[in-house]
Amino acid sequence: MDIFSNLIAGFGTALTPENLLFGLIGVVLGTAIGVLPGIGPALTISLLLPLTFGLNPTSAFIMFGGIYYGAMYGGSTTSILVKTPGESASVVTALEGYEMARRGRGGAALATAAIGSFVAGTIATIGLMLLARVLADFAVLIGAPEYFGIMLLALTAVTGLGGDSAPKAMFATVLGLGISMIGIDLQTGQARFTFGVPELLNGVEVVAAAVGLFAVGEVLWNAGTGKNSQDEVIKTIGTLMMNRDEWRRSIPSWIRGSILGFIVGVLPGAGATVATFLSYNLEKRSSKTPEEFGKGSIEGVAGPEAANNAAAGGAMVPLLALGIPGSGTTAVMLAALQQYGLNPGPLFFDKNPTLVWGLIASLYIGNLLLLILNLPLVGLWVKMLDIPKPLLFSGILMFALVGVLAQNGGTVDMLILIALGLIAFFMTRHGIPIAPAILGVVMGPLVEQEFRRALSIGRGDPTIFFQRPMAAAMLALCVIAVLVPIIASRRKKSA
Amino acid sequence: MKFHYKPILMTAVTAAMAITACAAPAPQAANYPSKNLTILAPANPGGGWDQTSRLMQKTLSEEKIVSVPVEVVNKGGAAGTIGLAEFVTKNKGDTHTIMTMGGVMVGGIHLNKSPVNLKETVPLARLTGEYSVIAVPANSKFTTLKELMDAYKADPKSVVWGGGSAGGTDHVLIGLLSKAVGVSGDKINYVGYAGGGEAIAAVIGGQVTAGVSGFTEWSEQVKAGKMRFLAISSEKKLPGDSTPTIKEAGYDVTISNWRGVVAAPGTDAATQKAMIDMLSKMRESKSWKEALVKNNWDDLFLTGEAYGKFIESEDKVFKDVLTTIGVLK
Numbered sequence: 001m002d003i004f005s006n007l008i009a010g011f012g013t014a015l016t017p018e019n020l021l022f023g024l025i026g027v028v029l030g031t032a033i034g035v036l037p038g039i040g041p042a043l044t045i046s047l048l049l050p051l052t053f054g055l056n057p058t059s060a061f062i063m064f065g066g067i068y069y070g071a072m073y074g075g076s077t078t079s080i081l082v083k084t085p086g087e088s089a090s091v092v093t094a095l096e097g098y099e100m101a102r103r104g105r106g107g108a109a110l111a112t113a114a115i116g117s118f119v120a121g122t123i124a125t126i127g128l129m130l131l132a133r134v135l136a137d138f139a140v141l142i143g144a145p146e147y148f149g150i151m152l153l154a155l156t157a158v159t160g161l162g163g164d165s166a167p168k169a170m171f172a173t174v175l176g177l178g179i180s181m182i183g184i185d186l187q188t189g190q191a192r193f194t195f196g197v198p199e200l201l202n203g204v205e206v207v208a209a210a211v212g213l214f215a216v217g218e219v220l221w222n223a224g225t226g227k228n229s230q231d232e233v234i235k236t237i238g239t240l241m242m243n244r245d246e247w248r249r250s251i252p253s254w255i256r257g258s259i260l261g262f263i264v265g266v267l268p269g270a271g272a273t274v275a276t277f278l279s280y281n282l283e284k285r286s287s288k289t290p291e292e293f294g295k296g297s298i299e300g301v302a303g304p305e306a307a308n309n310a311a312a313g314g315a316m317v318p319l320l321a322l323g324i325p326g327s328g329t330t331a332v333m334l335a336a337l338q339q340y341g342l343n344p345g346p347l348f349f350d351k352n353p354t355l356v357w358g359l360i361a362s363l364y365i366g367n368l369l370l371l372i373l374n375l376p377l378v379g380l381w382v383k384m385l386d387i388p389k390p391l392l393f394s395g396i397l398m399f400a401l402v403g404v405l406a407q408n409g410g411t412v413d414m415l416i417l418i419a420l421g422l423i424a425f426f427m428t429r430h431g432i433p434i435a436p437a438i439l440g441v442v443m444g445p446l447v448e449q450e451f452r453r454a455l456s457i458g459r460g461d462p463t464i465f466f467q468r469p470m471a472a473a474m475l476a477l478c479v480i481a482v483l484v485p486i487i488a489s490r491r492k493k494s495a
Numbered sequence: 496m497k498f499h500y501k502p503i504l505m506t507a508v509t510a511a512m513a514i515t516a517c518a519a520p521a522p523q524a525a526n527y528p529s530k531n532l533t534i535l536a537p538a539n540p541g542g543g544w545d546q547t548s549r550l551m552q553k554t555l556s557e558e559k560i561v562s563v564p565v566e567v568v569n570k571g572g573a574a575g576t577i578g579l580a581e582f583v584t585k586n587k588g589d590t591h592t593i594m595t596m597g598g599v600m601v602g603g604i605h606l607n608k609s610p611v612n613l614k615e616t617v618p619l620a621r622l623t624g625e626y627s628v629i630a631v632p633a634n635s636k637f638t639t640l641k642e643l644m645d646a647y648k649a650d651p652k653s654v655v656w657g658g659g660s661a662g663g664t665d666h667v668l669i670g671l672l673s674k675a676v677g678v679s680g681d682k683i684n685y686v687g688y689a690g691g692g693e694a695i696a697a698v699i700g701g702q703v704t705a706g707v708s709g710f711t712e713w714s715e716q717v718k719a720g721k722m723r724f725l726a727i728s729s730e731k732k733l734p735g736d737s738t739p740t741i742k743e744a745g746y747d748v749t750i751s752n753w754r755g756v757v758a759a760p761g762t763d764a765a766t767q768k769a770m771i772d773m774l775s776k777m778r779e780s781k782s783w784k785e786a787l788v789k790n791n792w793d794d795l796f797l798t799g800e801a802y803g804k805f806i807e808s809e810d811k812v813f814k815d816v817l818t819t820i821g822v823l824k
Contacts, residue, residue: 046545140700144686184573186687189606189662189822198580201573201607268696318696323715325692334692335546338711338790345715449687456686457702459652 007129010357014365019062022055023362026063027369030070034086035078036403040207041071041087042328049336057340058355062362064336068329069366072272072309073117073374080109080301081384082396084215088206088442089272089308092280094214095435096293096300103296106385107240110378112250112298113305114371120258120306121367124313127262128320128360132349135266136321144453145465147269149474151447154274156481157281157439168432175423176440179204180448187452199412204420206273209441211400212417213434217424219393224425240379246298253283253302261307265314268326269450272311273442279307281481294435313363320356322346527769528591532565534756535586535594537578539571544595547622547754550786551595551777558780560773574603576611583611588761593619593770597754598664601806602813605823606662613810616757617767618803620774623792624753625709626729627668628738630722632701640726640744643705644676651682657694657703661687662822664752665707667813668728670820675746680819698722709752710738711791729793753795755802771798 013019033044045064052060075086080097093113100109127135155173182193183203194200242250257279264275283303284293293300318324323345325331337344342352349356387395404413424434454471458464466472532555536548545567552565570578575596582594596613604612629640637643647654651673658665666685673683686703688694695713698706699721706713710733716722724738728750732740741748758770777783778796787794797805817823 043539046539049549140696143697143700143702184606184660186660186689189660189666189817191607198573198577198607198609201576202571268693322695322699322721323692324695331690331692343711343715346719346721347715453686456684457655459655459684 003129006353006357007361009354010359010361011365013058013354013358014062014362019059019358019362020365022059022063023066023366024369026066027070027366027373029063030067030072031074031077031370031373032070033067034071034074034076034090036086036399040328041068042332044071045329045332045336049332052336057337057342058358060336060340061333061355061359062366064333065359065363066366066369068312068333069117069121069309069363069370072312073114073370076113076117076305076308077110077381080113081106081381082215082392083218084396084400085207085210088210089276089311090305091206091210091214091273091438091442092276092304093301094210095280096297099294099296100298100301101296101382101385105246105296105298106382107378108242108246108298109296109301110381111242111375112246112254112302114374114378116250116254116257116302116306117309118367118371119254120261120308120310121313121364123255123258124262124265124310125360125364125367127310128313128316128363132317132321135317136346139266139268139318140322140324142267142269142470143468144450144457145468145471146474147267148447148450148454148465149471149478150264150267150270150278151274151443151450152478153474153481154277154281155439155443155447156478157277157284165431168430169436172427172432172434172436173440176209176437176442177444178440179209179420179437180441180444186445186449187456197412199416203445204416204441206442208404208413208417209420210438211403212420213424213438213441215396215400216417216421217428217434219397220421220425221428222389222393240382242298249298250302253299254306256282256286257303257306258310260303261310262314264307265311265326266317268315268318268324270311271315271327272308274446275307275311276304277439277442279303285481309367316360316363320344320348320359323348527766527773528561528563530591531563532561533592534565534567535578535582535592536567536569537571537575537582537594537596537600539569542571543599543752543754544575544597545569546790548595550783550790551756554777554780554783554786555773558777558782560776560780573607573609575600576603576607576609579604579609579613579616580611583615583760586759589759590762590766590770593756593758595754595756598752598809598813601809602662602664602667602817604810605814605817613757613806615760617760617762618799618806619756619758619767619770620778620799621753621755621795621797621802621805622774622778623787623790624751624795625711625792626727626733626751627664627707628710628713628724628728629668629672629705629707629726629741630698630713630717630724631705632699633721633723634701635704635723637705637725638723640739640741640746643725644672644744644746647673648676648678651678652684654684654705655703656683656685656705656707657688657697658685658707659688659690659694661685662817662820664750666820666822667816668707668748668750670816671748671750671812672741672746674816674819675748680821683820685820710736714791751793751795755797767799774798 044067071087075090076093079085079090079094081101083094083098085091085094097109182200184191184201191201260279261275264270280300283299284290287299315326315330318326319330325334401414404417427434454464534548534551536545538544548567552567555561555565570581586592631637656669669685694706694708697703717724726741726744727738728741730749
C-alpha cells in the first residue's frame with residue numbers, strides 16, 4: 001500500500017542518527033519551555049528560525065515537531081503539581097490534576113498525562129496518515145456558524161465547573177468574558193476596556209490570565225491564610241504510578257479524548273485549548289462519578305491531556321494538506337517552511353513527500369521519546385512537592401513573573417499578572433470559583449468573534465444558525481448540556 | 496557523520512543573539528557605526544517586522560557591512576505603536592538604534608490613537624513590500640474583478656469580504672475599492688480573521704464571497720486550483736504571473752504592505768546619511784537579494800527625504816480610508 005511504503009520511507013528519514021538527535025533536542029527543549037509559563041512553542045520556534053537556516057528542512061522540522069509535542073507535555077507537569085499551566089492547552093489539566101496532587105496522587109496524574117499523551121499521539125499519527133486528505137476537505141466546509149456552535153458547547157463546560165453556587169459560577173464566567181474582551185476588536189478595530197493603556201491594546205493572553213488567576217492567586221491565598229506548611233505537606237499515597245483502578249478509568253478517557261481532540265484539532269478555527277475544554281465536558285458527562293470532578297478526578301486529567309496532544313496532531317492535517325495554520329504554533333511552522341522556499345498548500349504532499357512523511361514519522365518518534373523520558377522522571381517531579389511551601393510558592397511566583405517578562409519585556413504585563421492574582425485571592429475568599437473565569441477568558445473571544453462573523457456572513461440574518469444542519473445540531477447539544485443537569489436536579493429534589 | 500555542532504549548541508541554549516555577535520570584525524573605512532548597533536523590532540518574534548529585522552541583522556554582519564555586533568530587540572504589541580512610543584521617548588538622540596516599521600504601523604497609529612507618531616522619527620529607507628490580491632474560491636461565478644465589483648455596486652451587502660483584522664491593509668484595500676465604485680463605507684460587509692492563513696479556509700470553503708491577503712500567502716492555493724486571483728494591488732503585473740492589476744481592471748487603486756526603517760528623533764543629517772549608506776550597501780548585497788527572492792518580497796528601496804514624503808502620503812491615505820470605512824470616528 002502506498003501510504004505504508006511512504007510512512008516506512010518516512011521512518012527511514014527520521015531514524016538517521018542526526019535527525020534522532022534533533023528530535024531529542026526538540027522534545028527536551030519543548031518540555032523545558034512548556035514548564036515555563038509565557039514561553040510557548042510558537043515563540044520558541046520563531047526564535048530558533050534564524051539558527052536553523054543551515055540545517056536541512058527535514059531535520060529542522062523534526063526538531064520543531066518535538067518542541068510542539070514536548071511543550072504540550074511540559075505544560076501539564078507544572079499544571080498538575082503547582083497549578084501553573086505552562087501553555088493554554090494545559091489550563092484544564094490544572095483543574096483536576098492539582099486536586100489529585102493535593103490528594104497525594106500527583107504521580108498518577110503525571111503518569112496518566114504522559115501515557116495518555118502517547119496514546120493520543122499514536123491515534124493522531126494514524127489519523128494524520130490515513131485521513132489527512134479526506135479530513136482537510138471536510139474541515140474547510142466548517143464555517144463561522146458551526147464554529148460558534150462548537151465554541152458555545154465548550155463554554156457550557158462551565159456548568160461542570162461551578163461548584164455549589166450557580167450565581168457565583170455565573171459571576172466568575174462573566175468576569176472572565178469581560179477580561180477576554182480587553183484589547184482591539186478584530187471586527188471593528190475599536191479598543192475596548194483598555195483605559196488608555198497601550199499595553200492593554202493586545203489584550204490579556206490566555207496563559208497570563210490562567211497563571212495570574214490560578215498560580216498567583218493560589219500563592220497569595222496560601223501566604224494570606226498563613227497556614228503552617230506542615231499542615232499541607234502532600235504525601236504520596238500508595239503507589240507512585242497508577243493503580244489498577246486508575247488504569248481502568250484512564251483507558252476509556254484516553255481514547256475518547258484522543259478521538260475528540262483529533263477531530264477538533266483538524267478544524268483550523270478551533271485548536272488544542274478548545275479541545276481540552278470539550279474533552280473535560282465530555283468526561284464529566286460520561287463519568288459514573290461526576291461528583292468527583294473538581295476534587296481530583298483522574299478522568300478529568302486523562303481526557304484533556306490526550307485531547308491536547310491529539311489536537312496537536314490534528315492541526316498538522318490542515319497545515320500539511322491545505323497550507324492552513326490552525327494554531328499559533330502551526331502558523332510559525334508555516335513561516336518556517338516558507339523560509340526554506342517551501343510553500344505548503346494542497347500540493348504539498350505530492351511535491352515534498354520526503355519532508356512530509358519524515359515529519360509524520362518524527363512526530364511519532366517524538367511521542368515515544370517523550371514517554372521514555374518522562375515516565376521515569378515522574379518520581380523526580382513529584383519530589384518538587386517536598387520543597388517547603390514558602391520556598392515553593394516564592395519560586396512559582398518568580399517563574400510566573402519571569403515568564404511574562406521574557407515574552408514581552410514589559411512591566412505592565414507583570415502588573416496585570418499580579419492584579420489578576422489579587423482578584424483571584426478575593427474570589428477564593430468569597431467562595432467564587434476561579435475555573436469558570438478562566439473558561440470565560442479562553443472561550444470569550446472565540447465565541448464572540450465567530451458569532452459576529454456568522455452574522456456578517458449571513459448578512460445580518462440570525463437564522464443562519466438554524467439553516468445549517470451542523471450549526472443547528474451543535475446549538476441543540478448546547479441546550480441539552482445546559483438543561484439536563486437542571487432537570488436532573490429538579491427531579492432529585494421532587495423525588 | 497557530519498554533525499552541525501554550532502547550531503545544536505546554540506539551539507540548546509536558545510541564545511539567538513550569540514551567533515551574529517561572534518562574527519569576525521572586518522576592517523571598515525567609515526566610522527559609522529562606532530559601537531553596537533541595535534535593531535528594534537516593534538513586534539513579537541515571528542512576524543514580518545521581526546523577520547525583516549533578523550534578516551537585516553544577518554546581512555549586515557555576514558556581508559561584513561558593519562564591524563560591530565548587531566542585536567535585534569523585540570518590543571511587540573498594538574501594531575507596533577508600543578515599540579514606537581519607546582523608540583521616540585527612550586531612544587531620543589540614540590544614533591545606534593534603528594527601528595523597523597511599515598504601513599501597518601502608519602495605520603496602527605490612527606487606529607490606536609497613539610500619542611506619538613512617525614513624524615518624530617527620522618526616515619531612513621523603505622526596504623521591501625508585499626502586494627495584496629483579491630481572490631475568490633475556484634468555483635465562484637466571478638471570473639474578473641469587474642464582474643465582482645459590478646455585483647458589489649448593485650448590491651453591496653451581497654458581497655461578504657474576508658481578510659485580516661479590521662483597519663489593517665486588507666480592510667483598507669476594500670475601503671479604497673469601495674470608494675472607487677461609489678459604495679459608502681457603512682455598506683461594507685467585512686469579516687476580520689486573525690491573519691491570511693486563517694482566512695484561507697473561509698475563502699476556499701466559500702464562507703466569504705471574496706478574500707484579501709498577501710500574494711505569496713495564497714499563491715499555492717491558486718496553483719492547486721482551490722482559489723482564483725481576480726487582481727493584484729501592484730502598479731504592474733508581477734514578473735512570471737498573469738494576475739491582472741486592479742488598475743488594469745479599471746480602478747485607480749494600488750497598495751502594498753511595505754516595510755522600512757527609521758532612526759530615532761534627534762539624529763543629525765550626517766549620521767542619517769551614514770545610516771542610509773549602510774542600508775544601501777545591505778540592499779546591494781547578494782544575500783539580501785537572495786533572501787528577498789526566497790521570501791517573495793519586492794524590493795521597494797526608497798531613502799531619506801523621498802521616503803519621508805512617502806510616509807506622509809501613506810499617513811493621509813490611511814487616515815482618510817479608515818475614517819470612510821468607519822474604523823476611525
